[in-house]
Amino acid sequence: MQYRQFGNTGFKASALGLGCMRLPTVKLLPQKIDTEKSIELIRYSIDKGVNYLDTAWPYHFGGSERVLGEALKDGYREKVHLVTKLFMPLVRKTEDFDSFLDKQLTKLQTDYIDTYLFHALTKSYFDKVKNLKLIDKMVEAKDAGKIKYIGFSFHDTLPVFKEIVDYFNWDVVQIQYNYMDTGIQATTEGLKYAAAKNMAIVIMEPLKGGQLANPPKEAVKIMSQSPVKRSAVDWALQYLWNMPEVSVVISGMGNHKMIDENCKSAQNSGINSLSDNELTTIDNLIEAFNKNIKIPCTSCQYCMNCPAGVNIPENFAILNNTASKGGVFRWNIKRSYKKLANNISKLNDNKTNGNASLCISCNKCIPKCPQGINIPEELRKVHDVLGKGKKVESVFI
Ligand code: SF4
Ligand code: SF4
Structure with missing residues (x-):
């Protein structure tokens, strides 16, 4: 050392x-x-x-x-x-x-x-x-x-x-x-x-x-x-x-x-x-x-827990990984978005596992983020790409 x-x-x-x-x-x-x-x-x-x-x-x-x-x-x-x-x-x-x-x-x-x-x-x-x-x-x-x-x-x-x-x-x-x-x-x-x-x-x-x-x-x-x-x-x-x-x-x-x-x-x-x-x-x-890097999230977790059960840093990490990889890697990463819960009945009591679509735009997380990320707005984009299949390049301009 x-x-x-x-x-x-x-x-x-x-x-x-x-x-x-x-x-x-x-x-x-x-x-x-x-x-x-x-x-x-x-x-x-x-x-x-x-x-x-x-x-x-x-x-x-x-x-x-x-x-x-x-x-x-x-x-x-x-x-x-x-x-x-x-x-x-x-x-x-x-x-x-x-x-x-x-x-x-x-x-x-x-x-x-x-x-x-x-x-x-x-x-x-x-x-x-x-x-x-x-x-x-x-x-x-x-x-x-x-x-x-x-x-x-x-x-x-x-x-x-x-x-x-x-x-x-x-x-x-x-x-x-x-x-x-x-x-x-x-x-x-x-x-x-x-x-x-x-x-x-x-x-x-x-x-x-x-x-x-x-x-x-x-x-x-x-x-x-x-x-x-x-x-x-x-x-x-x-x-x-x-x-x-x-x-x-x-x-x-x-x-x-x-x-x-x-x-x-x-x-x-x-x-x-x-x-x-x-x-x-x-x-x-x-x-x-x-x-x-499309969303400058550092996974610090300060924004958690989200009252709607969205795993905010995980959604952002999946998006960033999707944007940085090609071919089979991208396909594999996109699958991890599908493994997150897409409705409240699938939320896990022990582990926050909601995907971006569950965000209810309560805005409670915004002041907690040291990176100044507009979290609900970025989650909407995440879901456009990973949930609705839009191209990363057309959503994150
Ligand atoms: S704005 Fe969305 S992600 Fe942020 S705390 Fe509210 S529901 Fe959760
Ligand atoms: S507070 Fe901001 S930087 Fe930290 S995990 Fe949440 S979104 Fe990412």
Whole structure:
């Protein structure tokens, strides 16, 4: 494992961090964590040198923090930098800060959080931070020894990002960034802006919710023609570790193979280590992906559960996969849409399995999406393609 500067904190973070939003789950219950498997996997990653663990209140509907608390027993807590977040949608008054933090410390079975973040700040959540004087609460908690470093994770636009960065002397920021997302949310400009203020830069969604691990055929061809052979995931990760500003890249690794491969990638990484030819290959990959990603869903699940039973991220993933594959692959992917429920009598009590046609346009999901996707509108398009057989190109113009 390679270790990198974590802003100006003095801590050296593993280049690869473990995101605990996509832990192994029980079969047929995609949000219910398989506790035994998850504990084993978390400890396996730590034994491989990962020392940065990221979780949050809502991950796995609260289960992630609880399981992480179990996993960090037996001496593992002392080996890691533990990160969790204040979930802004649930905060109503200033005192909520203490009650959430105390509950999180209890669930995580620890006396302190290494880095505590305001979760998924947008303009309106940042207004809430200011109105409720929550930064004062952060500082108070730091003085009390309950947290070590203060930061925020972010999902809005560059001007908002700069406004937040300039507001306080933050230690850490966590942004969505990958070679497809250099121009949205914080953007490359924001990343460099925060790094220039000595903030530790933590990257989430390095694979754009797994989409960069699943390349369209043009991208596969580009990678095969490169003299340097890498997997699709390795190309995406090396792009990030090449940047001197990046401290940690968080990956939600759900099995041993992913951990092994990503640890190997981290071991082979280096600042400014990619050649001009390799960077050109990545430019070509961006072009190929741009032609194929129709809906920028990262499968974060924040929009779930849908009252009508629509599995929103699954519908979007099937559409994106359909758009990026040809021939028999496309036919196969389209079949997975047919396996979803197309009327309420077929909905599964345990697993949300509705297809796009079940959306009743209640619009409840729209404000929850950090990617700003107009979910009901995109679901209508998904059903036009996958339910009614219209051509992707005629619907997603
Ligand atoms: S708008 Fe559609 S997808 Fe969104 S919550 Fe309502 S029914 Fe579900
Ligand atoms: S639609 Fe938005 S909120 Fe829902 S999973 Fe995709 S990115 Fe996340």
